[in-house]
Amino acid sequence: MAELTPHDMIGRLVGIPTVSRDSNLDLIDFVANYLDGYGFEAHLVRSDDGGKANLYATIGPEEPGGIVLSGHTDVVPIDGQDWSSDPFAPEVRDGRMFGRGTCDMKGFCALALSLVPEMQRLRRPIHFAFSYDEEVGCVGAPRMIRAIRANVPEPRAVIVGEPTSMQIVTGHKGILHFRSHVRGYEAHSSQQQRGVPAIMYAARLVNWMAEKQAALAAGGDLDERFEPAFTTLHCGVIHGGTAHNITSKDCHFEADIRSVPGVSARDFFDELERYAREVLEPMMHAIQPNTGIDFDVTSDVPSFAVDEDEPAVAMLRQLTGRNDSGVVPFAAECGQFQEEGFSVVMCGPGSIDQAHQPDEFISLEQVDAGLTFLRSVIGQQQELPR
Ligand SMILES: [Zn+2]
Numbered sequence: 001m002a003e004l005t006p007h008d009m010i011g012r013l014v015g016i017p018t019v020s021r022d023s024n025l026d027l028i029d030f031v032a033n034y035l036d037g038y039g040f041e042a043h044l045v046r047s048d049d050g051g052k053a054n055l056y057a058t059i060g061p062e063e064p065g066g067i068v069l070s071g072h073t074d075v076v077p078i079d080g081q082d083w084s085s086d087p088f089a090p091e092v093r094d095g096r097m098f099g100r101g102t103c104d105m106k107g108f109c110a111l112a113l114s115l116v117p118e119m120q121r122l123r124r125p126i127h128f129a130f131s132y133d134e135e136v137g138c139v140g141a142p143r144m145i146r147a148i149r150a151n152v153p154e155p156r157a158v159i160v161g162e163p164t165s166m167q168i169v170t171g172h173k174g175i176l177h178f179r180s181h182v183r184g185y186e187a188h189s190s191q192q193q194r195g196v197p198a199i200m201y202a203a204r205l206v207n208w209m210a211e212k213q214a215a216l217a218a219g220g221d222l223d224e225r226f227e228p229a230f231t232t233l234h235c236g237v238i239h240g241g242t243a244h245n246i247t248s249k250d251c252h253f254e255a256d257i258r259s260v261p262g263v264s265a266r267d268f269f270d271e272l273e274r275y276a277r278e279v280l281e282p283m284m285h286a287i288q289p290n291t292g293i294d295f296d297v298t299s300d301v302p303s304f305a306v307d308e309d310e311p312a313v314a315m316l317r318q319l320t321g322r323n324d325s326g327v328v329p330f331a332a333e334c335g336q337f338q339e340e341g342f343s344v345v346m347c348g349p350g351s352i353d354q355a356h357q358p359d360e361f362i363s364l365e366q367v368d369a370g371l372t373f374l375r376s377v378i379g380q381q382q383e384l385p386r
Helices: 006-014 025-037 106-114 141-151 198-217 265-287 311-320 334-339 364-382
Strands: 042-046 053-059 067-072 091-093 096-098 126-131 157-160 168-172 174-183 232-240 250-259 292-301 325-328 344-346 361-363
Touching: 006 025, 006 106, 006 364, 025 042, 025 053, 025 106, 025 126, 042 141, 053 141, 067 106, 067 364, 096 364, 106 126, 106 364, 126 141, 126 364, 141 334, 157 311, 157 334, 168 311, 168 334, 168 344, 174 198, 174 265, 198 232, 198 250, 198 265, 250 265, 265 292, 311 344, 311 364, 334 344, 361 364
Parallel strands: 067 126, 067 157, 157 344, 168 325
Antiparallel strands: 042 053, 053 126, 091 096, 096 361, 174 250, 174 292, 232 250
16 A cells, blocks of 8 residues: 555545434444554454444554543544535645544544554554544443553553644543433313323423532632532423423423542432432323333443543653643543543543534644644554563
């Protein structure tokens, strides 16, 4: 295979559309073939239906002390967005490369891949870990992370290359997303003794969340590095009912709980569910037995926080030449790596301000910064272990 420049490689990856709802196998095949061309074996960890896959690979010796470069291969949809150029055919204008995934986050994966020819004489390995379905609740990565844990000699750090403008990020919130279906019973709204109004019960659940958040904001488990500093509980979608004078038969809502590090979103969800089971459902059943409240947790992504004096953070400071660090409000795969015992830091090129937007771009200056950083990672892995 002819050598691909970093720009070529971004173009190749962005040019294979991998919106989360679609398969990412064309991209995974491309990467596996590319690595094979340099004599490196890609390991695939597939989804249950086989329609998607994670990929991990080791460049260099099968030794401990490696650095994992981690990214997700899926991108968010372009539906309803007004783009100035084809989102899947990247275009450079005004020092920026435009295209879906250029910044979030095929750019990072592409830069790392484009440097494979430079990954010579490594004394300690560099590992790639590319996941699927990050954008729909980080559902692809856990099985890959377990496979890496089982099969890869202990690496000393995982770098998750989400777009942080190359800032060192040492924390993110967790997120639990759930759907609920409140099943009521229809009657004339004047006959509350016969009807079970689903919307009214859903409203109690939503209100429980609002009151819980207010209590947390007033002083529970604050983490001042975040804005806001507390765990949030938010209902973003709700629909139900057919007329003001019919007790509603159905109400559906969707909500998320974004937890600060050290706090379990699951605990709040469990508490909400107990309220539904122990308080609300008995009230509903007293009027009509065939009613109830269903919950479906669609994703539960742990929060992430790394100690400022962990070796991985010190290493990142040395590699980037930066002393500052921060946290990000969005959830990513860092907490999942951390749960499996890896030392994790988030740091990557491009700005989250351009992610998920029409005309998403990565600036060429950030491309260069990313390459400089990755070359220093390579340089460090070429040195004798200290
Ligand atoms: Zn991302």
